[in-house]
Amino acid sequence: MSLYAIGDLHLAFSVDKPMDIFGRVWKNHEKKIWKYWNKRVTDRDTVVITGDHSWGRNLEQSRKDLDFIAELPGRKILLRGNHDMFWDAKKTRQLNEQFRGRLEFLQNNFFTCQGYALVGTKGYCYEGLDTYEHFEKIRNRELERLRISFEEARAAGEENYIMFLHYPPTSIGEAESPFTRMAELYGASQVIYSHCHGKARFDDSFKGYVNGIEYKLVSGDYLNFKPELILE
Ligand SMILES: [Fe+2]
Ligand SMILES: [Fe+2]
Numbered sequence: 001m002s003l004y005a006i007g008d009l010h011l012a013f014s015v016d017k018p019m020d021i022f023g024r025v026w027k028n029h030e031k032k033i034w035k036y037w038n039k040r041v042t043d044r045d046t047v048v049i050t051g052d053h054s055w056g057r058n059l060e061q062s063r064k065d066l067d068f069i070a071e072l073p074g075r076k077i078l079l080r081g082n083h084d085m086f087w088d089a090k091k092t093r094q095l096n097e098q099f100r101g102r103l104e105f106l107q108n109n110f111f112t113c114q115g116y117a118l119v120g121t122k123g124y125c126y127e128g129l130d131t132y133e134h135f136e137k138i139r140n141r142e143l144e145r146l147r148i149s150f151e152e153a154r155a156a157g158e159e160n161y162i163m164f165l166h167y168p169p170t171s172i173g174e175a176e177s178p179f180t181r182m183a184e185l186y187g188a189s190q191v192i193y194s195h196c197h198g199k200a201r202f203d204d205s206f207k208g209y210v211n212g213i214e215y216k217l218v219s220g221d222y223l224n225f226k227p228e229l230i231l232e
Pocket of ligand 1: 010081197
């Protein structure tokens with residue numbers, strides 16, 4: 001009964017999106033995912049997949065990618081990434097109904113595993129791609145979703161939290177952010193995130209212990225597509 005995490009599978013079984021142009025680590029990466037996942041994860045384990053699941057532009061184009069994930073061993077909990085066009089944030093409940101028994105979707109809710117509440121949201125950090133006003137608007141919306149996730153868990157009597165984000169918890173160069181402050185406020189023991197691809201981005205945010213919280217980067221290419229152990 002272990003908890004694992006991995007992010008950014010970037011599957012494209014239904015659309016033409018060759019990933020190996022991003023480096024050798026992406027060559028046949030879906031075969032690596034299958035191989036390493038089956039080696040490490042059993043049907044008694046849980047895996048949180050931290051977003052950027054599929055290149056499909058809608059649910060139909062993402063169905064094969066989601067089916068691939070659903071066929072992997074263990075319980076699968078999915079977080080939204082910035083590329084997950086199949087996932088309308090307002091329709092998470094419908095996704096949870098449609099995929100009941102196969103996949104679970106984490107957004108404005110929480111799940112439990114081994115005495116921990118698994119909470120999370122996509123998050124956001126400043127990457128210089130939008131105006132600061134737009135960045136703040138998206139970040140505040142994500143902070144509210146994260147707060148709801150924590151509060152739902154707390155209202156259900158949960159006291160131990162593991163927090164999942166798709167985006168790194170801080171923008172480059174920041175020593176803290178509203179996301180790290182929220183993790184500290186609720187006493188999360190770990191913050192797990194992905195989104196960063198390639199060596200040049202792997203140090204964009206925290207790794208290791210900061211103010212008593214352990215931060216872990218679980219981007220697929222960072223892990224060479226081997227799910228990372230979060231709880232033994
Ligand atoms: Fe990604
Ligand atoms: Fe991403």
